[in-house]
Amino acid sequence: MPNPPPITILLDPRDDAEVTHTALRAHNPQAGRLTIHPTPATTSTNALADDLLHALDTPVPGPDNARHRRSTQLWDTVAAHITAQHINHVIILRAHLMSQPRWNRLLNLRQDTGIALTLICHGHAMPAAALDALRDQPHHVTTATTPLPAPMPDEPPAHQDEPTAPTRPCCPVCGRIPQLAPVGRPPIYCGPHCRKLAHRVHTTARRTAEAAHLVRHQLTQAHIDLAQAVTELTTATGETGTPTALHPVSAADAATHAANIVRHANQIAQLARDHATIYTEHRNSLTFAASLTANRPPPPPPSTDTACRFTDRSVQILIWGAPMIAGELERGTHFLVWNQSVSRSRWLAVKLAITALASAVTVGLFSLLLTWWAGPLDAIQGGRWGTREFNARDIAPIGYAIFAFALGVALGLLIRRSVPAMAATLAIFLVVQVLVTADLRPDLMPQATTAVRIDQATMGDALRFDRSDAVTGPVRIDLPAPDGAWLLSESPALNSAGRPVPTSEVLTCWSQLLTPGQAKGGTAAGFGPLGACLAPENLHVDIVYQPTDHYWPLQWIETALYCALAALLAAFCFVRIRRLRG
């Protein structure tokens, strides 16, 4: 954690223009020092963050950029830039006008970045907000006198080193600090690790700039050395006629120069390599940072909740039927209807037909919408055979709707009370649906059976391998269903005679390959090696399933089944209504 120095409060009792002007002159981001002259007539913390960003010469997120205008993100951005630009001293003018939230934000910023804070209160005493905010903070108060004690020093005060923020190195040859070309604002407003990331980007960018500077410098130096050596060589040659008869001193000099050139060349080569590495790192950081904003993580799978909501809607529609007749009987309005020229049967037929049609269409539409919307999710999650999926997709829900509606009407006629009829409808409907789904559906179409041989390929796909605790117990292997099929049951591992293999027979292979990763199937190879070991045993697993091409027949059969039930209930209703007494 950064360990910032105590806060300095400078009181300026006469609000002397010279104090303000001196502080403004001290503004020098290159030297790590900012002076903030806050925008007047506002006390919002966002405006102060804008002032800081402005002083850091960083674009201020506009009002249309709502995500980045959120206070926390804005202050994270400020912290990121302060860290990346190695700002270590921030002077705030007009601090006597600062609101409590502004004080808090500034103190947090100081804690996060380790900056030295100087706050200038243009008044006789510290304002109440300041006293409150600084109660637990180390600080000292001084008063500006006239004339001012000394102008702000041009050199930054003692650098507050923090482990992650190295001081900016200067060129070892010329001692100059290489200027970092503006890299624009980092594409990161990513919450907690924003600062670390911004720092990384900026550091690598700066190191690239420094390396480039050094390379340029070394090259220049090498050129000068080379030119000098050549001149001396030429001079020596000119004097003696042949290069072989060099003056010993000149020869020694030339050798030294040559050695220097070689050294420089080596340095340059090394720097070029470093430069390339740094450049790659920089590019990677930027790409990574960009990916944070560009590639949002995939949204959490929403299927369950939303599907439930859709199903709820279907259930709401399903119990429309109950109050339809029961409500009339409850209120006695059926007397009025029955005394018209329209017969009871016709009245019921019209009601049933129209409402059943409406429920079927509504549920059908919902179902189609859900099927379309959930298509990609189903594809990812592998399968439309699950209870929730099968019951809520395609045409089956239409059958449920018509059945539940007819059930509602029938129960309404029997119970003659809306709410109890609705409750009974719901209960009976759920029971019927559970029974059909669990017991009837797997047998509605002939099931297929296949024997899967245990070898490396099939075991590589296995989801689970479970031996019994007892050596005579069966061995269970969960293999995935054939592509797109509905897995109904799997036998234990069977031998060629069709008898379950006792655990003792696989123990050898099992213990050979028993490593923590493999035991959980956590390695990339899965249970493949185990399968390879078991292959000579000639084992197999019988899988019972509904093939994928049974999906639509099953949907149709189930819909037809429910429709038939609904027709029976409707017939019951016609019989019942004729016998019904007012």
Place this chain on the structure above:
Amino acid sequence: MNPGHAFPHERADHYLGLDGAHIVATDALLTTRDNLADVINAKAMMCVHGNAGLGKTLSVNASLRDLAPEATLRIQFRARPTARDIRHVLFDALALGGDPPGKPIEFDRLLKDTLAERFRVLVCDESQWLSRECFEYWRHLWDEPRTDIAIVFVGGGDCYQVLRREPMLSSRVYIWQEFRRLTPAQIQAVIPAYHPIWEHAAPEDIAYADTHAGHGNFRSWAKITAHAATALHKLDRTTPDRTTLNWVFSKLAGTHA
């Protein structure tokens, strides 16, 4: 420059646009001119205060029309302006095109950039209406190292108290100038030059008019002069006498003198 914020026609300086009135070189006007020259030189702040009708605005306008006609921006606010109003009025006064920026920080940056282009004198009339926040805004602009401005606050009534209450202005205002009403001696010297009808008026009549209606206040004298000029025109005379003056007073007082 936006005509609304540049100088109006010279005639409009005068109360009621009085025809035939001259700007008379009162002591206050001459002092204002000297002070403004100093303030422009120092690019500082100045405060001109005094009661209504004593010729503050006229003096400042007349002086600046001579001293810095191109650099002067006259800014006047409705009652109780806010910092936002100042920004928008300045935006208009500086004739900046396009839509005003939405965010205060961008607005301020634009204004500071513009005010840094060349030297300007901002005349802030009726500054007794300004709140502490507004003074803070003016100070912000003035303190900004880039901006190249002098600010003249002109205000009546309790302007002095309002401005003195702001410590930031106490240390920044270079010259405070108070306008007082003209003494009887000054009236005798100034009024004959003010308008042709008084040129040949008897000193006693002028003193009489000052005692009963003028009270050493230019605005009152402008009213007296306007009514007297109308009366004289009807009577086909050139110089007012006691009778004319009494008729004028009856107009001003609403009762017969």
